[in-house]
Amino acid sequence: MIEVRNLWKIYRTYEKEEGLIGSLKALFKRKYRDVEALKGVSFTIEEGEFVGYIGPNGAGKTTTLKILSGILYPTKGEAKVLGFIPWERKAEFLKQISFVMGQKHQLWWDLPALESFLLNKEIYEIPSHLFYANLEELSSLLAVEDLLKVPVRNLSLGERMKMELIASLLHSPRVLFLDEPTIGLDVVAQKEIRDFLKRFNKEHKTTIMLTSHYVRDIEALCERVLVLHRGEIIFEGSIKELTRRYSDDKLLTITFEERVPDEIESYGRLLSRDEGKATLRVGRDKVADVARALLESYSVKDIVVEEIPIEDVIREIFLSLGREEDGEI
Amino acid sequence: MGKYRKIIYNVIQETSAYRLNHLISFLCVAIPLLAIIFLWRTVYQSIPSIKGYNEAMMITYYILSTWLGDLTGVVLWWEITSDIRDGNLSNYLLRPLSYQLYFFSTRLGANIPYSLIGAGITIIFIIFLAPDFYIPSNPLTIPLFLISLLLAMLLALQFTYLFSLSAFWLEESSSVNLFVDIFIPLMAGNLLPLDLFPTFISRLFKALPFNYLLYFPIDIYLERLPFSSIFRGFLVEMVWIAFLQLLIAVVWRRGIRRYTAVGG
Amino acid sequence: MRYFRLWKVFLTNCLIREMGFRANFILGILGNLLSFSINILFFGIIYLNVQSIGGWDVYRTLILVSTCQIINLLYSALFGGIANLTDYVKGGSLDFILLKPLDPQLLISLRYVNLQSFLSLAFPCATIVYVAHLGKIAISFSNLLLYIFLLLCGLLLRYALGFIIMASSLWVVRIDALYALYNYIASLAQYPMSIYKGGVRILFTFVIPIIVIANFPALSLKVSYRQGLSFYPSSSPSFSFPFPAIYFFSVFATIQVPVAENLFETIANTKRRGLC
Numbered sequence A: 001m002i003e004v005r006n007l008w009k010i011y012r013t014y015e016k017e018e019g020l021i022g023s024l025k026a027l028f029k030r031k032y033r034d035v036e037a038l039k040g041v042s043f044t045i046e047e048g049e050f051v052g053y054i055g056p057n058g059a060g061k062t063t064t065l066k067i068l069s070g071i072l073y074p075t076k077g078e079a080k081v082l083g084f085i086p087w088e089r090k091a092e093f094l095k096q097i098s099f100v101m102g103q104k105h106q107l108w109w110d111l112p113a114l115e116s117f118l119l120n121k122e123i124y125e126i127p128s129h130l131f132y133a134n135l136e137e138l139s140s141l142l143a144v145e146d147l148l149k150v151p152v153r154n155l156s157l158g159e160r161m162k163m164e165l166i167a168s169l170l171h172s173p174r175v176l177f178l179d180e181p182t183i184g185l186d187v188v189a190q191k192e193i194r195d196f197l198k199r200f201n202k203e204h205k206t207t208i209m210l211t212s213h214y215v216r217d218i219e220a221l222c223e224r225v226l227v228l229h230r231g232e233i234i235f236e237g238s239i240k241e242l243t244r245r246y247s248d249d250k251l252l253t254i255t256f257e258e259r260v261p262d263e264i265e266s267y268g269r270l271l272s273r274d275e276g277k278a279t280l281r282v283g284r285d286k287v288a289d290v291a292r293a294l295l296e297s298y299s300v301k302d303i304v305v306e307e308i309p310i311e312d313v314i315r316e317i318f319l320s321l322g323r324e325e326d327g328e329i
Numbered sequence B: 001m002g003k004y005r006k007i008i009y010n011v012i013q014e015t016s017a018y019r020l021n022h023l024i025s026f027l028c029v030a031i032p033l034l035a036i037i038f039l040w041r042t043v044y045q046s047i048p049s050i051k052g053y054n055e056a057m058m059i060t061y062y063i064l065s066t067w068l069g070d071l072t073g074v075v076l077w078w079e080i081t082s083d084i085r086d087g088n089l090s091n092y093l094l095r096p097l098s099y100q101l102y103f104f105s106t107r108l109g110a111n112i113p114y115s116l117i118g119a120g121i122t123i124i125f126i127i128f129l130a131p132d133f134y135i136p137s138n139p140l141t142i143p144l145f146l147i148s149l150l151l152a153m154l155l156a157l158q159f160t161y162l163f164s165l166s167a168f169w170l171e172e173s174s175s176v177n178l179f180v181d182i183f184i185p186l187m188a189g190n191l192l193p194l195d196l197f198p199t200f201i202s203r204l205f206k207a208l209p210f211n212y213l214l215y216f217p218i219d220i221y222l223e224r225l226p227f228s229s230i231f232r233g234f235l236v237e238m239v240w241i242a243f244l245q246l247l248i249a250v251v252w253r254r255g256i257r258r259y260t261a262v263g264g
Numbered sequence C: 001m002r003y004f005r006l007w008k009v010f011l012t013n014c015l016i017r018e019m020g021f022r023a024n025f026i027l028g029i030l031g032n033l034l035s036f037s038i039n040i041l042f043f044g045i046i047y048l049n050v051q052s053i054g055g056w057d058v059y060r061t062l063i064l065v066s067t068c069q070i071i072n073l074l075y076s077a078l079f080g081g082i083a084n085l086t087d088y089v090k091g092g093s094l095d096f097i098l099l100k101p102l103d104p105q106l107l108i109s110l111r112y113v114n115l116q117s118f119l120s121l122a123f124p125c126a127t128i129v130y131v132a133h134l135g136k137i138a139i140s141f142s143n144l145l146l147y148i149f150l151l152l153c154g155l156l157l158r159y160a161l162g163f164i165i166m167a168s169s170l171w172v173v174r175i176d177a178l179y180a181l182y183n184y185i186a187s188l189a190q191y192p193m194s195i196y197k198g199g200v201r202i203l204f205t206f207v208i209p210i211i212v213i214a215n216f217p218a219l220s221l222k223v224s225y226r227q228g229l230s231f232y233p234s235s236s237p238s239f240s241f242p243f244p245a246i247y248f249f250s251v252f253a254t255i256q257v258p259v260a261e262n263l264f265e266t267i268a269n270t271k272r273r274g275l276c
Helices: A019-028 A061-068 A113-123 A128-141 A157-169 A187-204 A215-221 A239-246 A262-267 A284-297 A310-321 B002-016 B019-043 B055-071 B078-086 B089-094 B099-129 B141-168 B174-188 B199-207 B209-213 B215-221 B227-262 C002-019 C022-049 C058-090 C093-099 C104-110 C115-120 C122-134 C141-171 C177-190 C198-207 C212-220 C243-272
Strands: A002-015 A031-045 A050-054 A076-081 A097-101 A175-179 A207-211 A224-229 A232-237 A249-256 A269-273 A277-283 A300-307
Touching: A002 A061, A031 A061, A031 A076, A031 A232, A050 A061, A050 A187, A050 A215, A061 A076, A061 A175, A061 A207, A097 A157, A097 C093, A113 A128, A113 A157, A113 C002, A128 A157, A128 A187, A157 A187, A187 A207, A187 A215, A207 A215, A215 A310, A224 A239, A224 A310, A232 A239, A239 A310, A249 A284, A262 A269, A262 A277, A262 A284, A277 A284, A284 A300, B002 B099, B019 B055, B019 B099, B019 C177, B055 B099, B055 B141, B055 B215, B078 B089, B078 B099, B078 B141, B089 B099, B099 B141, B099 B227, B141 B174, B141 B209, B141 B215, B141 B227, B174 B209, B174 C022, B199 B209, B209 B215, B209 B227, B215 B227, C002 C022, C002 C104, C002 C115, C022 C058, C022 C115, C022 C122, C058 C093, C058 C104, C058 C115, C058 C122, C058 C141, C058 C177, C058 C212, C058 C243, C093 C104, C093 C243, C104 C141, C104 C243, C115 C122, C141 C177, C141 C212, C141 C243, C177 C212, C212 C243
Parallel strands: A050 A207, A050 A224, A097 A175, A175 A207
Antiparallel strands: A002 A031, A002 A076, A224 A232, A249 A277, A249 A300, A269 A277
16 A cells, blocks of 8 residues: 655755845855755555554654655655555545645635535545535544534634544545644543544544654554654564563552652662652563562552553653654654 | 934844845835836926926936835834734833834834935936936025925824824724825825826815925925925924824823723 | 636635625725726826827726726736745645645635635726727727737736746745735836837836736727717827737747746745755
């Protein structure tokens, strides 16, 4: 369905000179700098798959999606989506894909969403019966039937994103690219959109590629993740494998009868402590020993053993790979 | 006075940063002027003089009116209207500075560099396209013209301020904008020297204060007025300025009352 | 057919939007009316003092001014959207445009339909009819068809020039003023072309062919003053042969329109290649 082989993307940015003379000079001779956004990315995605694409800011996620949807040319490499070369922008290809960007909007601010949908109906040449059937299904799934005639500017952020999703799905695309679809939304709206995407992917067998800052989105939706770092894919597999490969530790939360003893730090890396409760990070193979030692030496009310939250795992991967500021996902 | 000088200086600095854009905006002004000059030159092929203006005077009239357009033009100053609507005005009310003088300073600061570059371009324009540009013969004309120019600038600032204060009452300024953009230039003489209008309209326009913005200073420059009329003109203009200042004070006081009542 | 249906949706979209700001809508029309009236007034007053300007009598000139206004209004009504080209390319909206299975230039050019301009067309049209009546001018049907044809050619030329200037302003980043400049240059079109002399005339006829867009249609009207009541019939020029005008337009249309198209393609592709 999606095949990518050795994809490179190099951006050229101009350095601007100050003032009138500078900008006139720039007309004829420009100084530029090359930025490598993708350095030989390869992967394959099957029909109906829901794939997460993660990496720190500037890793090249959005660039990949833009190339695969035909917005950008790659500098080098091959890609096939639905059998088409995306950047040729064939009309038959564009009619079968969709791209939702969490930070940019295609709906008209001052118009009811329905009007923008009708525009897409004409642009994508959706037959009337199909259009209205899809509209009904999507708006009832997202519970926005009553809001179709409200100007978009009067909608909440979550409602607006739901409308963006509807606008992008009305033409029943076979491939859907989602770039940060839940960014800036509250927890409830995030969950609604997540549930919707999960169901939509199951029922329509739509191939979906998702990038998100919220690891929870990825965890809930994607069987498979691709991890991108500085333009290269450094991991491909399930979330579980990712955790196992990169984190050997577990979390131990101990509740004491009395105060937390001061020697607690000698048992593992102390993550937090308050009155009678402490959280330790301990190697997977040492968990049993540490728990036994604690039970023998102190009066312990409770011990809970957990996996490290996926957010932390991923943050650590990037921290260990790159500079500090890349640590943010 | 020091703080207002600083404001003017800052705005001049800021404005000069966009020089290339300036160059284009001068072309924007120069191109319609070019057409107008071609038009009048053609008109004067069949007639030596219209209402006392010969070809050189008419060309001079339009070159001067284009150059003075910014300096003595009346606009709806969006910074005032948005200050009032967004409640930013409160910041100024708290400070020991007069909002009117603050506005006068920023406006002058924005206009002065424009007019200076504009003067340069105007001179180039004159050399190439209007070598017959009118030069006054009486040495007293230039100082009188400069006085009338200063008064015109003051008047323009007052009108701009006054119209912008309408934002205290109006949610939407499009109607005021229409008036300011279309009717004031007409009555000031931007379109045509006021004498060319039919007598009745020409008299009406000359009785209104707007003619002091443009028509009156240029008429002084073209030496079409005897000294007695010039001085009478100055007198009437100063009465208008005083009256407008009074009006501004009243409008400001009422506006502020309304502004604070609404809780802006 | 598909494009007509598409355009109908553009129109509906804009209609619904503008109805939301009714006061602005009416004031917009009023503004168009006033600025047109001011132009008429300007020429009217000049003609109070002279009988002819470079061989053009008052009727022919008023027809020219009205024709120019018709072209300007049609331009802003149909193609007003190209003013947003810079925003599309600099901001991110070009992405959405490129995602659509539709010619991007078409989408950009026609997306915004300005209804105020459409409705304002009534004023210059009425003026032409009134001037023809006043000047006792008889216009034949075939002559009218020719006039409309040349007017549409003028409109196309105005569009192509606007698009070229808009697109070139993207090379020189941050100089949005260039487009404003184009609107000022376009104001040259409303004067009789016989007033322009020398280099200026050559520049604006052959390099930036702006002064012909309204002059050719206005000149194509073959005026036959009825009943010999004309005041100055000999002073009114007109083409004895419309062919030079048609020839001129077709040459420029075949040059300018593809230039506009290619320029846009080039810019979009440079952007897509990540080279700017």
